[in-house]
Amino acid sequence: MAGGWTRDGAVQDQIDASVEDAVAEARSRLGTGESAEFCEECDCPIPEARRKAIPGVRLCVNCQAELEKQERDYSGINRRASKDSQLR
DSSP states (O other): OOOTTOOTTHHHHHHHHHHHHHHHHHHHHSOOSOOOSBOTTTOOBOOHHHHHHSTTOOSOHHHHHHHHHHHHHTOOOOTTSOGGGGOO
16 A cells, blocks of 8 residues: 555565665674684683684674664664654
């Protein structure tokens, strides 16, 4: 169901595009190449299991968690508002 001058399925197209953008952004953040032995932020050793599990890892668990917290805090998406506020 579309409203106004939009065609049927336009809202779903916006939702699909938002999901595709989020997936592309997540994939772009995946590491590649050889993992670092020491964290780039705090110089703590990165456990071998983490280096094997996440190719290209550069941060220890604590520094990675802090980075993700900061990114979440400044994501720019109002998750408490209506779904319409998240559409482009």
